[in-house]
Amino acid sequence: MTDPGSDEHRDGISRRRLLAVAGAAAGGLVVGGLAGGAVGVASASGDDGSSTGTVAFHGEHQAGIATAAQDRLLFASYDVVTPRRADLEKMLREWTAAAERLTAGQPVGDPATSAALPPTDTGEAEGLHPARLTLTVGFGPTLFELEGTDRFGLAAQRPDALVDLPAFPGDALEADRSGGDLCIQACGDDPQVLFHAVRNLTRIGRGVVRLRWSQEGFGRTSSTTASQATPRNLLGFKDGTDNLRAGTAELDDSVWATADDGSAWMAGGSYMVTRRIRNLIEVWDRTSLAEQERVIGRVRATGAPLGSSSERDPIDLAAKDAAGLPLIDPDAHVAVANQDALGIHILRRGYNFTDGLDPRVGQLDAGLFFIAYQRDPRAQFIPMQQRLAASDLLNEYIKHVGSAVFAVPPGLQPGQWWGQGLMES
Amino acid sequence: MSTIEQNAPRGRARRTRSLTLVGAALVVVGGLAAAGCTEKEVASDDGSVQVIEVALTDAGCEPSSLSATAGPTTFKVSNDDAGGVTEFEVLTADGGRVLGESENIGPGLDGSFSLTLKAGSYQTYCPGGSKEKGTLEVADGGSGLTGDPAAQAQAVSTYLAYVQQQADEGVSRTTQFADAVKAGDLAKAQSLFAWAREPYETIEPIAESFGDLDPRIDAREGDVPAADWTGFHRIEEALWVQQSTAGLAPLADQLVADMTTLARSIPSVQLEPSQIANGAVALLDEVSASKITGEEDRYSHTDLADFAANVAGAKAAFQAVEPLLAADEADLVSTIQQRFADLDTALAPYRVAGGPADGYVLYTDLTPAQTAALAGSVDALAEPLSRVAALVLQ
Incomplete structure (x- = not known):
């Protein structure tokens, strides 16, 4: 997928042309890189939930951030196991080539190889829709510096904003669900397409990277565009009502780093924080509706702030009931997390998750895999989480068990590769 | 190569891919x-x-x-x-x-x-x-095979010489191990166990191609009906779980006899270069499937000795066929060589003088993170190695 409009590109699309055209007819969807222009974000991605099309891989920003949130997530965090920078560069080039094909709905590699060789593509996505697959790469702090060692000569390129997150009160982080040198966020509407993408990238990376942890997610818990309905989290409440929306100046300002922020190679990129937040499901389920609504600060049925009638009504922390008591508890989740009150905005793009049963306690291991994009975690996620950790009523019902932060480089133009800006700066 | 059924007798759990032989005038397709x-x-x-x-x-x-x-x-x-x-x-x-x-x-x-x-x-x-x-x-017709027949013959004879040497060494070591067992010297028998197995583990895919020999020599508990269970692991169970050599003499003698049969059978083996390359991958698959999980030597926990022997056998097999790879496969060759070196580096910390597993620490001394790191190194090598078989005949 080099030059949109080239024969090679058209051939790439053709395998699924019928499906893609059908999707476009049904949903006004723009297919893949045929869209032209360098937008590459939500406008090319089937905002209305059409689940068969492609999302442009190339663009000013990486897809999978301001892209309309797809229904499924497979997140993979990797450790780099090679000591050789050349191996890492080679793999990042191979990953990019594979990602270009995967997000276009094509198998990785050259299909015309010998029957006596193991197949280049593992095959399980044959015949499936591209499913709006996006693959988003990020670089963790330990890629730049691990235990004081400048492993790949990259320490000088570490952005100031890529800080190690501080310990927050109540954190119960598990090392094998946290951190990572590199990450791939795979989002799409078909879990098998996501598995296929991550499996093949992991295979390509063997000997260079090793999977450190992964997380499957379902039921997007945020809407990232104005037209998406607000979904519910596993607590049963609407989540992500108060989120940044694609195409607004507010998102541009709050999410994308600029060259003036300190790292030229990160201009047009963003910083991702992930938190695996386990819900204490059994405890929550035996909590009265009134208490659940007091903890969240919203009406469960409608999503409206307590005392209001509709979901998008502003949160009025000063509103009082007839007895003169605040309608919304000052420590309710919506009060403490209120982005307008804080003057801080992040782009949330999380997913519900379950990994089945926690065999240690026989309880459901489920909750929210929180993903937030921002321009600078020091000014955004960290102060926000400090405030939440200190007083959010919801803390009684949740536990942060995994945490990671990544620098997400800007989008690519055809011919460029993931990490090129970093490696060549 | 999953469509290639090997020659293990029906009805017995087949543990690994073995090499398709040989005396059989058919070979697994390479090029x-x-x-x-x-x-x-x-x-x-x-x-x-x-x-x-x-x-x-x-x-x-x-x-x-x-x-x-x-x-x-x-x-x-x-x-x-x-x-x-x-x-x-x-x-x-x-x-x-x-x-x-x-x-x-x-x-x-x-x-x-x-x-x-x-x-x-x-x-x-x-x-x-x-x-x-x-x-x-x-x-008879055109052979269909391409490449340089003399170079191919050289690769096969190089590898078969290695196999013969390992098989002969296996007879020698197994004999000493059997002597200790028969003498009732429990401590000595335990100390020789991993060492005696090592040559066999370097050539296991060849041994597995001889039908009944591999199960007789190397079946684990449950692989075969209890009454038919013989070989290394049957003796291992007695030495470590029963802590006894009682009644083991016939088993020890049979093990030596089976190893001797194996060594005598090697001259009749005919191989194609692609089979040698597949055998290298099969050895690493052995490591992935059972050594890295600690299932192989489940009583003695000497799995790392087997692990190292499997890797050594894979390396010998690769080195034999490496001259057959075309010059334009230089990248693949250097990747594989690098990954053999990386795997050796990954194993090095567990190689200790006098280590109980023939110079290695016991498997049970590894942390889950260390096991995962070793498994990653094996997979990193096996992936490029799996491409070799198809390329050696072109």
Whole structure:
């Protein structure tokens, strides 16, 4: 997928042309890189939930951030196991080539190889829709510096904003669900397409990277565009009502780093924080509706702030009931997390998750895999989480068990590769 | 190569891929497709690969008499409506060894597998048909193999010399181990166990191709009916769990006898370079499947000694065929060499003087993170190595 409009590109699309055209007819969807222009974000991605099309891989920003949130997530965090920078560069080039094909709905590699060789593509996505697959790469702090060692000569390129997150009160982080040198966020509407993408990238990376942890997610818990309905989290409440929306100046300002922020190679990129937040499901389920609504600060049925009638009504922390008591508890989740009150905005793009049963306690291991994009975690996620950790009523019902932060480089133009800006700066 | 059924007897749990032999005039296909061939071209009648179509019917294989010319051959098996016949096999003329098969071809399904045929007679088998057995006659013709025959012969003889040396060493070490067992010297027998196994583990895929020998020598508890359980692991169980050598003498003698049979059988082994390369991968798959989980030496926990021996055997196999790889595969060769070195580095911390597992620490001393790191190094090597078999004949 080099030059949109080239024969090679058209051939790439053709395998699924019928499906893609059908999707476009049904949903006004723009297919893949045929869209032209360098937008590459939500406008090319089937905002209305059409689940068969492609999302442009190339663009000013990486897809999978301001892209309309797809229904499924497979997140993979990797450790780099090679000591050789050349191996890492080679793999990042191979990953990019594979990602270009995967997000276009094509198998990785050259299909015309010998029957006596193991197949280049593992095959399980044959015949499936591209499913709006996006693959988003990020670089963790330990890629730049691990235990004081400048492993790949990259320490000088570490952005100031890529800080190690501080310990927050109540954190119960598990090392094998946290951190990572590199990450791939795979989002799409078909879990098998996501598995296929991550499996093949992991295979390509063997000997260079090793999977450190992964997380499957379902039921997007945020809407990232104005037209998406607000979904519910596993607590049963609407989540992500108060989120940044694609195409607004507010998102541009709050999410994308600029060259003036300190790292030229990160201009047009963003910083991702992930938190695996386990819900204490059994405890929550035996909590009265009134208490659940007091903890969240919203009406469960409608999503409206307590005392209001509709979901998008502003949160009025000063509103009082007839007895003169605040309608919304000052420590309710919506009060403490209120982005307008804080003057801080992040782009949330999380997913519900379950990994089945926690065999240690026989309880459901489920909750929210929180993903937030921002321009600078020091000014955004960290102060926000400090405030939440200190007083959010919801803390009684949740536990942060995994945490990671990544620098997400800007989008690519055809011919460029993931990490090129970093490696060549 | 999952369509290539090996020769392990039916009804016994088959633990790993072994090399398809040999005395059998058929080999697993190596350079089936010339560079750049698409799957369709492989199946086309372009002279480089012959395609033989077989239908499964209630009567059995259709046609029941097949003929072919020596060389790379793809069998395409289809089943329109035969409910009771779902499998096609090609066997040696005496029916003793399955050389290739396609299974689970129910009505409406099809399948295929590839072999490089050599001239001679073979049996076909469609179990469940009213006439189950048929024939395949292969006439002499162009070999279908390309490459430099002298270099290929050199690669095979280099590798077979290694195999013979390891087999002979295995007899010598097993004899000393058996002597300790028979002398009732529990401590000495325990200390020699991993050391005695090591040569066998370097050539395991060859040994596995001799039908009954591998289960007799190396079956783990539960692989075979309890009454038939013999070999290294049966003795291991007694030495570590029972802490006793009582009653082991016949087992020790049989182990030496079986190892001796193995060593004497090596001169009759015929191999193709692609099989040697596949054997290297099979050794690493052994590591991935059972050593890295600690299942292999479950009483003595000396798995790391087996691990190191499997890797050494894979390296010897790769080195034998490496000269056959074309110059334009230099990247692949250097990647594989680097990954062998990386794996050696990953194993080094567990190699300690006097270590209880023939110079290695016990498997149970590893943390889960250390095990995961070793598994990652094995997979990192096996991935590029899996490409070698198809390239050595081109």
